[in-house]
Amino acid sequence: MTLLVALLLAAGLFFHAVAALGVLRMPDFYTRLHAVSKAETLGVLLTLLAAALAVGPGLTAVKVLVVAAFLFLANPTATHAIARAALRVGVRPWRRESPEAS
């Protein structure tokens, strides 16, 4: 059980780290949003699954899974809203020939 929790936590932390790396290093807003949206959704799902396993069966584990399910739905929705707002306001996507246009 502890080994499974450790494995799930390690996998989740890996995806969290990938999301943070993308936010830190990607060249413009849309690519950063892309990194956060997907990597962090999967990382949250894995880490909260590990937490639910650590708690053991019962109502509390179900609540942890409810938090995971909510974040699984809410994170892409918020990302989509932010991306649409940026596109309508006119944030320009990154081009290789003009790296300063962000």
Next chain:
Amino acid sequence: MTVQALAQAAALALLAVVLVYVHRVAVGPTVFDRILGVSGFATSTTVVLVLVGVLYGRVEMFVDIALAYALLGFVGALAAARYFERTGTRR
């Protein structure tokens, strides 16, 4: 290695991840970078709250706080995105 020690290590690693989002909120060139940073901050902090609950053996309390924090972060990101979509960005 106990589950509590694992939760502590994971929570500390996630706090390092949260620092990256704080950096993005501080320096982000556009206002949408800052909204993205706050959204990621809220999501990561939700996980940190649940892990702190595992660490102290009080998950039944901390999971409610985490759920409230996730809802607030989601609504806040949506509201900020809709606001700046309507008014445009003024710096």
